[in-house]
Amino acid sequence: MATIKDVAIKAGVAISTVSAVINRSAPVSEDVIARVEAAIATIGYLPHGAAKALRSGNSRLIGVILPDITNPFFSMVARVIETVCMKAGYMTFVYNTDEDPEHEMRILQMMRMQRVAGMILISTRSDAAHGRRLMAAINVPTVLFGSNVEGTPYDVITLDDRKAGALAIDHLVELGHRRIAIIAGRPGVSTHDERLAACIEALQRHGIVLDEDLIIAADFVQQLAFEAGQKLLARADPPTAIFALSNLMLIGAMRALLAAGKTCPRDLSLVGIGDFDWPEIMSPQMTVVATPAVAMAEFAIGALLDEIDSKRPPAGKRTLFAPELIIRGSSAAVSIEEPLRDPLAI
Amino acid sequence: MATIKDVAIKAGVAISTVSAVINRSAPVSEDVIARVEAAIATIGYLPHGAAKALRSGNSRLIGVILPDITNPFFSMVARVIETVCMKAGYMTFVYNTDEDPEHEMRILQMMRMQRVAGMILISTRSDAAHGRRLMAAINVPTVLFGSNVEGTPYDVITLDDRKAGALAIDHLVELGHRRIAIIAGRPGVSTHDERLAACIEALQRHGIVLDEDLIIAADFVQQLAFEAGQKLLARADPPTAIFALSNLMLIGAMRALLAAGKTCPRDLSLVGIGDFDWPEIMSPQMTVVATPAVAMAEFAIGALLDEIDSKRPPAGKRTLFAPELIIRGSSAAVSIEEPLRDPLAI
DNA sequence: CTGAAAGCGCTAACAT
DNA sequence: ATGTTAGCGCTTTCAG
Numbered sequence: 001m002a003t004i005k006d007v008a009i010k011a012g013v014a015i016s017t018v019s020a021v022i023n024r025s026a027p028v029s030e031d032v033i034a035r036v037e038a039a040i041a042t043i044g045y046l047p048h049g050a051a052k053a054l055r056s057g058n059s060r061l062i063g064v065i066l067p068d069i070t071n072p073f074f075s076m077v078a079r080v081i082e083t084v085c086m087k088a089g090y091m092t093f094v095y096n097t098d099e100d101p102e103h104e105m106r107i108l109q110m111m112r113m114q115r116v117a118g119m120i121l122i123s124t125r126s127d128a129a130h131g132r133r134l135m136a137a138i139n140v141p142t143v144l145f146g147s148n149v150e151g152t153p154y155d156v157i158t159l160d161d162r163k164a165g166a167l168a169i170d171h172l173v174e175l176g177h178r179r180i181a182i183i184a185g186r187p188g189v190s191t192h193d194e195r196l197a198a199c200i201e202a203l204q205r206h207g208i209v210l211d212e213d214l215i216i217a218a219d220f221v222q223q224l225a226f227e228a229g230q231k232l233l234a235r236a237d238p239p240t241a242i243f244a245l246s247n248l249m250l251i252g253a254m255r256a257l258l259a260a261g262k263t264c265p266r267d268l269s270l271v272g273i274g275d276f277d278w279p280e281i282m283s284p285q286m287t288v289v290a291t292p293a294v295a296m297a298e299f300a301i302g303a304l305l306d307e308i309d310s311k312r313p314p315a316g317k318r319t320l321f322a323p324e325l326i327i328r329g330s331s332a333a334v335s336i337e338e339p340l341r342d343p344l345a346i
Numbered sequence: 347m348a349t350i351k352d353v354a355i356k357a358g359v360a361i362s363t364v365s366a367v368i369n370r371s372a373p374v375s376e377d378v379i380a381r382v383e384a385a386i387a388t389i390g391y392l393p394h395g396a397a398k399a400l401r402s403g404n405s406r407l408i409g410v411i412l413p414d415i416t417n418p419f420f421s422m423v424a425r426v427i428e429t430v431c432m433k434a435g436y437m438t439f440v441y442n443t444d445e446d447p448e449h450e451m452r453i454l455q456m457m458r459m460q461r462v463a464g465m466i467l468i469s470t471r472s473d474a475a476h477g478r479r480l481m482a483a484i485n486v487p488t489v490l491f492g493s494n495v496e497g498t499p500y501d502v503i504t505l506d507d508r509k510a511g512a513l514a515i516d517h518l519v520e521l522g523h524r525r526i527a528i529i530a531g532r533p534g535v536s537t538h539d540e541r542l543a544a545c546i547e548a549l550q551r552h553g554i555v556l557d558e559d560l561i562i563a564a565d566f567v568q569q570l571a572f573e574a575g576q577k578l579l580a581r582a583d584p585p586t587a588i589f590a591l592s593n594l595m596l597i598g599a600m601r602a603l604l605a606a607g608k609t610c611p612r613d614l615s616l617v618g619i620g621d622f623d624w625p626e627i628m629s630p631q632m633t634v635v636a637t638p639a640v641a642m643a644e645f646a647i648g649a650l651l652d653e654i655d656s657k658r659p660p661a662g663k664r665t666l667f668a669p670e671l672i673i674r675g676s677s678a679a680v681s682i683e684e685p686l687r688d689p690l691a692i
Numbered sequence: 693c694t695g696a697a698a699g700c701g702c703t704a705a706c707a708t
Numbered sequence: 709a710t711g712t713t714a715g716c717g718c719t720t721t722c723a724g
Binding site: 001044046047048049050051053054059068069070072075076078079082086091092093094095096109110112113114115136139222251254255258277278280281282283 | 347390392393394395396397399400405414415416418421422424425428432437438439440441442455456458459460461482485568597600601604623624626627628629
């Protein structure tokens with residue numbers, strides 16, 4: 001591969017002049033610029049990224065750490081970040097944690113070795129202990145996305161998870177549902193904790209006594225949600241509605257319904273968090289609390305690049321994006337009145 | 347950030363010894379290894395990737411170039427590659443071409459700047475002119491994936507596209523379909539060219555006269571396939587079956603059907619290439635020619651790492667993976683006999 | 693406006 | 709078995 005030295009020789013100038021032309025970092029005469037650019041073109045020279053990074057102390061690399069790129073929500077987020085980064089002259093590393101904190105730490109270490117200039121992190125845990133581990137492993141501008149982490153000074157961009165939970169429960173209660181099951185995520189992540197807390201709060205607000213058996217954690221995993229759905233449907237007193245706290249878990253619940261030969265929304269209403277690209281190809285079409293993925297991702301990468309460029313320390317600002325309830329065919333009023341369980345009615 | 351020098355001082359050894367310990371590149375006494383490792387741990391030292399890459403001439407970086415990470419087929423491919431690479435001590439850059447050759451060239455340039463050790467390339471064009479452009483832009487071990495490119499010496503891993511096309515057409519013809527529409531991809535990519543050629547061949551083999559108007563190219567874009575579907579359905583003599591040559595185009599066709607208020611498979615049969623993760627949530631469930639994404643990706647990255655490690659030049663070997671016809675509810679026998687168009691019948 | 697030279701952090705000869 | 713040293717290709721003072 002050609003080096004900057006070859007270009008300098010070819011153009012008959014000094015190495016530093018070539019560098020100045022490439023980076024426009026110092027005034028160079030028009031004549032010399034032309035000669036250097038011609039030399040670059042004929043030789044086919046391309047600067048050596050690692051050498052640049054080593055010498056300048058700036059890798060112009062951004063790390064993106066997310067649970068699973070095959071989840072359409074995250075792949076869209078990655079896509080948006082890539083596009084914005086490329087425009088700004090940054091390259092991106094995208095890595096999957098698989099929701100495993102240990103793996104997250106390993107990825108963080110790789111990012112550090114590459115001396116990334118900044119990171120967008122969708123963390124696997126939200127507790128303070130994990131926050132301390134992160135603080136020890138991260139020494140670059142970072143923006144937390146999707147989930148919060150206690151004890152970190154970073155900016156956080158999330159959905160308004162509490163509102164998302166309340167929106168769905170309110171909707172189901174309005175339709176007359178009282179036995180509402182919740183397929184939850186993984187305790188310890190704010191995405192789970194806040195959504196679930198909001199659900200419980202909403203249920204209580206509506207005077208519904210909480211049935212712990214109707215809440216099943218499925219780790220945000222589609223297959224576990226399927227199994228949770230099967231368990232719920234096999235009950236003597238199955239719920240009249242299921243609320244799944246993520247997009248893939250909603251699919252799992254839907255599969256359980258289909259496997260049990262039940263019909264939605266006749267036998268059971270279904271609601272999820274996170275929308276799908278082509279809702280009309282599902283049957284029935286899903287009622288969801290939609291997450292503005294693109295806007296959130298654009299905001300997050302914008303905030304990160306801003307922090308990197310300005311060299312400002314993180315402000316620790318939390319930005320919540322409003323969820324939107326989209327009512328489709330999967331949720332409907334309870335068809336058959338539940339038998340009263342009040343002793344007084346016997 | 348701590349450097350190797352800090353570690354050497356702390357451990358009371360030379361920096362080359364530290365390097366030897368880290369890379370196990372030279373024999374070092376147990377005692378010294380322990381001292382160095384202790385120093386690394388207490389200082390929290392992590393090697394500088396760029397410095398390593400610069401000095402060793404090995405970036406241990408792999409580039410993955412694909413059309414669109416939000417397409418579930420490609421996100422799965424990226425996922426598999428990432429996992430295998432990490433195990434082998436490589437990091438991956440994943441970039442989207444958006445099916446745009448110019449953009450592909452720009453990405454190739456970025457990959458070159460990073461001095462990637464190898465690439466998996468899902469190219470946007472298959473013609474020899476594009477092959478020449480690639481040859482001028484690529485100077486590292488590369489494996490072509492999904493589509494072939496004329497005039498390149500690289501190994502190629504693809505679906506057996508001709509078989510995929512024939513499988514679907516044979517299936518539809520067996521069901522009695524004669525007016526079969528094809529929503530094709532983008533001319534100039536082997537994924538399109540070979541699949542379409544096989545379809546035409548199969549139709550002729552069955553004695554069906556080709557109707558050019560029933561073949562619409564939709565650039566592998568979901569929305570364009572939707573529009574193509576609408577156009578086909580609006581005809582005075584609509585087809586009795588549509589075969590979409592990719593997963594997202596199948597969804598586009600399905601949406602067109604729904605938008606037109608038609609029922610599948612009663613009014614029209616639908617077949618696609620590439621399976622979905624949860625086929626049961628669609629209604630009807632789609633008959634597809636399935637692509638073994640995981641096996642193909644594993645094979646491709648294995649071949650690439652092999653070529654890198656062995657320092658062998660590319661063998662130019664073409665490996666075809668067998669597609670599998672999965673018959674589900676979206677394809678059925680033509681219900682109503684088409685009126686005969688043979689003049690003799692008038 | 694241009695050029696000479698130092699050195700980013702690391703590896704790999706080569707000496708010892 | 710361990711230490712010394714010369715660069716990898718680039719940016720960035722600092723002189724001219």
